[in-house]
Every structure is written in C-alpha cells, then in structure tokens.
Amino acid sequence: MSESSGNGGKWLDAHYDPVAGLFTFSPCVDLADLSGDGESRLVVGDLGSGSTGMKLKVFRGTALLSESTLLDLPAGLVAFFMDLHEPRIPAVAVASGPCVYVYKNLRPYFKFTLPGLEVNSLEQDVWQQAREGQIDPLTLKEMLESIRKKADVPLSMRSLRFLSLETDDMDDFVQLHKQQPIRRQTVITCIGTLKKSTADDDGVSCLVIGTESSDVYVLDPEAFVILSKMSLPAAPTMMDVTGQFDVEFRITVACRDGNIYVLRRELDKPKYCIKLSSHPVGLVRVGKNVMVGCTDESLQGFTQKGKKLWRTVLAAPITTMAAMDLPTRGFQAVLVGLANCEVQLYRDKNLLSTIKTPDVVTSICFGRYGREDGTLIMTTKGGGLMVKILKRTAVFDDRDGAPGPPLAQSVRLNVPKKTKLYVDQTLRERENGLAMHRAFQMDLSRMRLTAAKAYVKALESSLAPVSSSISEPLKMNAVVQGLGPSFKLTLNVQNTAACRPATNLAISFLYDEGLYRMRNPYMRIPLLVPGLVYPVETSVECTSDKGISDIIKVFVLHEGRSCPLLTAHINMPVSEGEMLN
Amino acid sequence: MGLLDKLSGWLGLKKKEVNVLCLGLDNSGKTTIINQLKPANAQAQDIVPTIGFNIEKFKNSSLSFTVFDMSGQSRYRNLWEHYYKESHAIIFVIDSGDKLRMVVAKEELDTLLSHEDIRGRKMPVLFYANKMDLRDAVSSVKVSQMLCLENIRDKPWHICASNAIRGEGLQEGLDWLQEQIAQ
Ligand SMILES: Nc1nc2c(ncn2[C@@H]2O[C@H](COP(=O)(O)OP(=O)(O)OP(=O)(O)O)[C@@H](O)[C@H]2O)c(=O)[nH]1
Ligand SMILES: [Mg+2]
Helix, strand or coil: CCCHHHHHCEEEEEEECCCCCCCCCCEEEEEEEECCCCEEEECCCCCCCCCCCCCCEEEEEEEEEEEEEECCCCEEEEEEECCCCCCCCCCEEECCEEEEEEEEEHHEEEEEEEECCCCCCHHHHHHHHHCCCCHHHHHHHHHHHHHHHHHHCCCCCCHHHHCCHHHHHHHHHHHHHCCCCCCCCCCEEEEEEECCCCCCCEEEEEEEEECCEEEEEEECCCCEEEEEEEEECCEEEEEEEEEEHHHHHHEEEEEEEEEEEEEECCCCCEEEEEEEECCCCCEEECCCEEEEEEECCEEEECCCCCCEEEEEEECCEEEEEEEEHHHHHHHEEEEECCCCCEEEEECCCCEEEEEEEECCCEEEEEEEEEEEEEEEEEEEECCCEEEEECCCCCCCCCCCCCCCHHEEEEECCCCCCCCCHHHHHHHHHHCCHEEEHHHHHHHHHHHHHHHHHHHHHHCCCCCCCCHHHCCCCCCEEEEEEEECCEEEEEEEEECCCCCCEEEEEEEEEEEHHHCCCCCCEEEEEEEEECCEEEEEEEEECCCCCCCCCCCEEEEEEECCCCCCEEEEEEEECCHHHHHCC | HHHHHHHHHCCCCEEEEEEEEEECCCCHHHHHHHHHHHHHHHCCCCCCCCCCCEEEEEECCCCCEEEEEEECCHHHHHHHHHHHCCCEEEEEEECCCCCHHHHHHHHHHHHHCCCCCCCCCCCCEEEEECCCCCCCCCCCCHHHHCCCCCCCCHHHHHHEEEEEECCCCCHHHHHHHHHHHHH
C-alpha cells in the first residue's frame, strides 16, 4: 500500500488486484451512486472471453458487490437518472446488440429494441414463395444470391445465414424459419446520455445511441420512445454528448470513416466535420474543446466548431482515453492510456504527469468512487483492476516536463522611441518607394552584368584557377609560406577529369625580376592521375628591401598550345625578413 | 500554571483543562464517538456530516475536556492544522470498513505527524478503529498495520476497536488517554 514511485507523487495506490478478471474498455465503465447512500459504486460491463462470460459487475470499495449475466456483448454502459423519484437512484443502461437493457436497483427493468430496418421487398417475395412451397431451397439460394449482388437494400441476417449453409442443412433451415417474418436489425455501437431539460447533476437524462446503420437516436428516458433521429455519413464508434435536449445540445461523434462530426439540435445532418489524417481511437471533451487520440500516436485538440488547435506526438499507441474532471478544484484534463504501460495526463498539449502501470491499461474512468471525488479507476489487459486516489495536496504544474517557450520570451524589450530622423526616413521611403525600388533593381542588374562580364573574360583568357576545358579540366590553388626574404610557394594541382590522365603540362611564372628571384621559373608537371592532388613546390627570393610586394602570375600550360589552361595571381606578402634585421 | 492552580489540581478542586483534537476522514464516525462520550441527556439524536468543526466540552472525574470535532471532508481538512498548536492530545478515527480509503487516512496521518506543530511534541494519540460491527471491517491490528503505526516512536499511541453507535470500546480508549494526560 505504500506510495510507489511510478505515480509522480500525486496519486495514492488504494487498490490493485491483478487477477480481478475484468475484461473491458472505457465505454463499458461508469461510476454512480446506485444505492443513494452517498457512496459511488463502480459499474462494469465485463466482456468476458468475448463469447462467454459477459457480465454486469458492480464493485463497492475493493469488493465485488454483485454480478449478473449479460446476454450479449456489451458495447457501452451508462448510469443515468430516468425519473424524478426519491431517493434519487440512477438506472444503468447496457447497450448490446440491437437492444438497450435498463437496470434499476440492479434488477432488469426494461428492454428497448431499435426499430427494424427496411427489408428488401424482393427478398420478402422470394421467402414468400419458399413458404408456399413454390421453390426449393437451391432455387431460393440462387435467387437470394442474385438479390445480394445487385440490391441496394442489404439482405437480412436470416438470408445471410442461409447463404452460408451447406446444401444438406438448407432444408431444415427453411422449414424452421419460413413462417417467421423477415426482419433486418442493426446493432448499437456506442451509447451516451443527454440531460433532458436541466443541467443539474441528478437531472433526468435521455439516452443517445449510435448504430451500425449510421444513425444517432435520442430516447425519451421515461417512455423510451425515439425523440430524435439523426443520420451520419458513416457508422459512429465513439460519442460525446453535452447540453440539454430541450435547450441546445451538441453530439460529437467519431465515425468509422475517420472523421468527426458534430450534430446539433434541430438538424438531422452533421453541422461540422473534422477530417483527421488517421483514425480516431479516443474522443474526450474538455471544456469547449475536443481532444482526439489517433492511430498515428498523436493527440489533437479541436474547437467545437472543428478548428484544429494543436497536435502532440505520443510515445506509444493509444489504448484508451478518458476525461479527468475535478469540479471542486476546477481542474480538467485528459488521461491517455498508452501501449507502453503508461497513463499520461494532458492539459491541452502539455503533459502534466505520467503514471506507470504494471500492465497495459485498457479502460480508464475518473470520478467519485466511494466517498472520494478524485478516484482513478483503470482495468488492464490481463484483467486487473487498479484504483488510485488523487492526493489532496497534489498540484499539477503546466511546466511539468513539457518544453515550452522560455520565460524570457515574454519579457518586454525596452525599445527606444522613434527619432525624427527615423520618422523622416520612413516618410521618404513611403513616398518614393517605387523610385527606390526601381533604382535598386537597376543597380542590381548592372552589378549582375558586370559580374557576368568579368566571369566571361576570366574564362576566355583562362584567368581563373579552374580550367573548364573539356580535354583538360584542372584545378589549382597556391599557398605561400614563410616570412621572407625567401618564401616557399606550393601549387596544388588536381586533375578533375573522371578518368583521363593529363599529360604534357608545364607551369611557368611571370614576375617582376627587379623584385623577385625564382629558382626555376619554368617547371614540367608529371602525369596527373585524376582525383589526386599534386603539390608542386618552388622557392621565391625577395630581392628588394623596400618593404614592397607584388603579384606573381602562374600559368599552367599545355605543350604545343599558346593559350594557358589556367592562370592564378598570387599576392605575395611583404617580406618581413629584411626589415627585422 | 501557577502554584495555586497546581495545588487546586492536586486537591481535585479545579479540574485540569485539556484540548483534544478529533480527526479522521469524513464519515469515519468522529461526531458519533464524541456524541457518545457526552452525558446521556446531552446526546444528539441524529448526526449529520460536520461542516467546518464543532466544539464540545465535557468533564469526567479529574479532567475538563474541550474537544474540537473537525470535519473530515477533504475541502475542510486544511483547517486541521490551525488547531494543532493548542491541542494536548489527538483522537484519530478510522472507518475500518473503508479499505479503499485506508491510504487516504494514512496520507492524512503522515501529514499530521510531520507537521511542525506536532512533530517534536510528546502528545498522546488515540486511534479508534471504528465501525467494527460492519461485516467487511478489518481488525484493529490490521488497521494499525495499514497505517504503519509502529513507525510512530516519539509519541505514546494506542489503538482500540470501537462501535460508536453502541458506544463499545470507547471507554477503554478514553481511560488510556486520561492516564497519558495525567502523567
Ligand atoms: N455501523 C456503524 N456506523 C457508524 C459507526 N460510527 C458511526 N457510524 C455512522 O457513520 C456515519 C458518519 O458518522 P459521523 O459521526 O457523522 O462521521 P464524521 O467522522 O463526524 O464525519 P464528518 O463530520 O463528515 O467528518 C453516520 O451515519 C454514523 O451513524 C459505527 O461504529 N458503526
Ligand atoms: Mg462529524
């Protein structure tokens, strides 16, 4: 029970049962005061093994209080007030298959079934014929196959089942089912609640259900009749509902087409659409904004009108998301369960704290449990149940680890006042903007022309230290070493051709013989292998002691050609050696 | 305390004044316990969650108690520390049936014991492991384990199981407290 280091010092470990045998996901977990004694219970729709063992479980404190078998896999579970009776005890609605099962005092109370969908009339005719014995099962199969291929209204479950049967079983199936009318049912994919007319915590709520047939229904809490039906472009998967049915409401739905739609009162089509770059896996509303977790390991914030606010990248794929709402402290944030055994708390895009868990968390629920307002309930992949309680003294700091702009950025700089000169210049620039721009462009063009001319000249007279001739592409640079009066002159010559060696080259120097003396002003260069740098060294003696210097010109020549391949001008340094004496 | 006061104390003429702070989480039964300690004719019939705190006074053979019955609700828990200085003893009440919140009780106890107005003082602390009658209640030994009471070394402490509704176990604790204060 001692405080573990994985909580960032903010949470108390109240309970952990790694083998609680709870297999569920966030839509199937809720907290509610089911006995009206001020102590909230944990209600869980347990998926069991996926085909058996589906149960409705209720926990009180650390103990399992009750469990009852569910007939079908739960898709969602909500606790809601369905009437105004005292004591105020909420009912529990479990959505599974095409039905909503309502429990009151943990006993089955009512079952609502979604209206059947339109049945294909051709399909109906075919079964009618089968019932009257006009066609045999094989013909029935053929006809149903052809209907399935072209019909715009899909076949019923019964026909689909029939089509999947072996020939031997068909007869029995037809005998068994032919008398019953054909029905086509959709299934519920998500469920939520919407306050009817007051915003009170214990106000009567309508159920809001999303179906596989891409519809959203709002049900009256007392009579369970459909108050409103809205259509979406795709099947909804997650839903957030706010507002009041009689006043104004907003249903934010994440759909299987990877978009998020916002439904409003008195509109039967979505009002806004948020297009996501990857599929949503979590949808939580925080205040007026919607936070969406996506399969590309990102968390994104949107306004309720669908404007994107921010996006952060997470360390691992998201497993589940839930809101953390603590009205007594005015604190709202979102909890994100990650596949790397972490649960991270985000306020907007800022990471506030991280909880390390012993197993991957599959469902998160935050709220009042027992008598504690800030309780975090998590179930894990291995079926564990974990309860943590927020410390009374815990404070979440926005700057907690999240790198943001440095504080200095918001310090105002002491910008000096505008001077008269500045104002005059600005005025001048404003008035003569066009002329100034023209003058500038003109000068720019001139400069470019001059540069181009100089370049052409250099190329023509091979003045450049790089030879572009196709037969002998060469490069050269020169280094002068020494203080004087004798200098060492090193010329690094490189053949830049891809594979052809350069032969029959020579170097000669041109200099003022009154100033310099050179040991051998004409040198032959050996064969140049492509790519290698050949240093050619010679020494220069400065004969003057007047402290003047001059240029030495270097030419790389090709035997039998009068025009040099390259030219380089070496600015000789002033000889300091003589002056030192 | 003047010599005269002491003398009258010894002679039993003037009773010794003791301030007792009654702490613990909300719904642990603090008010119910204090109500039981009052004389029968002064007891309240129904008990509601305390808002802020209540002050109760009562006497026994040698002591005159002033009990601060604090509210245990989390939003009022920050009031507790304002009364640490004047108090001579602490009664800490635990709901033995609330296993989930044992960590919260421990957290509040640890904060209390490390507070600067409590830390170095040798004041007695009495623990009531209350609601022993509940079916899923844990024993007082288990409560003292869960709260790590063995770590309290600088103060005399005592834990007893109680049922505040029927008044069981309360006197034992009070006798211990009286003994400690008399020393
Ligand atoms: N079963 C049982 N119930 C008890 C016992 N002691 C108190 N209660 C009940 O627990 C509830 C809370 O008791 P209170 O005395 O108001 O608790 P408190 O600690 O004063 O609570 P706050 O004032 O909110 O801090 C009441 O309904 C009591 O009847 C007990 O020993 N056994
Ligand atoms: Mg009280």
